Amino acid sequence: MSFDINTLLSAQLHDLKNQMQALLSVESELNEALIMNPEQQSLMDKLQQHSSNLSHRLIELLSILKIQNQAFQPNVDEHWLMDSVSPLATEFFQLHGLNIEAHFDHDFNQFYDEQLLNIALHNACINALQAGANKVILEIEEHNDGHWVLIISDNGPGFESSQIDDQGDYNPSGTDSGLGLYLIEQALKAHKRNGKTGVITISNLPREGAQLRLIFP
Incomplete structure (x- = not known):
């Protein structure tokens, strides 16, 4: 059986997306905890910026992979x-x-x-x-x-x-x-x-x- 790099990429990207969702959930909980400790808010801001950028990149890669494999039908x-x-x-x-x-x-x-x-x-x-x-x-x-x-x-x-x-x-x-x-x-x-x-x-x-x-x- 030949090795399918697209299948591997798709599986890994979906796993990363699931991990990203878990990170965002923990981030939300941490944000609530910081209400009692506002002096650390700058650290939370940096975390949100990086996680937001990562989330966008994952969505982009998944979408483009589907387009390239002709498995993506735009929801127009x-x-x-x-x-x-x-x-x-x-x-x-x-x-x-x-x-x-x-x-x-x-x-x-x-x-x-x-x-x-x-x-x-x-x-x-x-x-x-x-x-x-x-x-x-x-x-x-x-x-x-x-x-x-x-x-x-x-x-x-x-x-x-x-x-x-x-x-x-x-x-x-x-x-x-x-x-x-x-x-x-x-x-x-x-x-x-x-x-x-x-x-x-x-x-x-x-x-x-x-x-x-x-x-x-």
């Missing part, structure tokens, strides 16, 4: 975008000090896979943080043919010219930013409608900052 339902963005904005402000501003109608709703959108947004915000940004602005474009665009802009130094020149070929490079763009692209590619597939484009703003466009078919 109608969602209010603000409901998807708000928890992420709160998390990034509390853990990283990053302000995420929603410059769109809070009643805006569309069809998308919420887990995949979360992966894309999380990686876009992590990339912005690592580049030195402290603010991210989210905007929406709607088009007559039914497709829509989520525009993510930040106030960092912008993308490197090589990244812009090579866009459309996001291969995992071993760096966080390279992997982030790859994961965002995979999340968009899983969205398909009327023979079209979701794509991303990147550019720099005229004065400062990077802009990422998530184009949903």
Whole structure:
């Protein structure tokens, strides 16, 4: 019998996910205990930051593994975008000090896979943080043919010219930013409608900052 590396990875990642859930449960209990010992809260904040990052990475890896093995069917339902963005904005402000501003109608709703959108947004915000940004602005474009665009802009130094020149070929490079763009692209590619597939484009703003466009078919 041949060795199936994908089966091994999937099993190990699911086990890690279960361990992560146990850690989060213990973390919740510890947080309650710290109410009586608030001077140690900074240690709890660090623990929450690391466990949150680990949890997101595990979800990403499991999702991408399923996509690559064609075992993942996006759950494309109608969602209010603000409901998807708000928890992420709160998390990034509390853990990283990053302000995420929603410059769109809070009643805006569309069809998308919420887990995949979360992966894309999380990686876009992590990339912005690592580049030195402290603010991210989210905007929406709607088009007559039914497709829509989520525009993510930040106030960092912008993308490197090589990244812009090579866009459309996001291969995992071993760096966080390279992997982030790859994961965002995979999340968009899983969205398909009327023979079209979701794509991303990147550019720099005229004065400062990077802009990422998530184009949903």
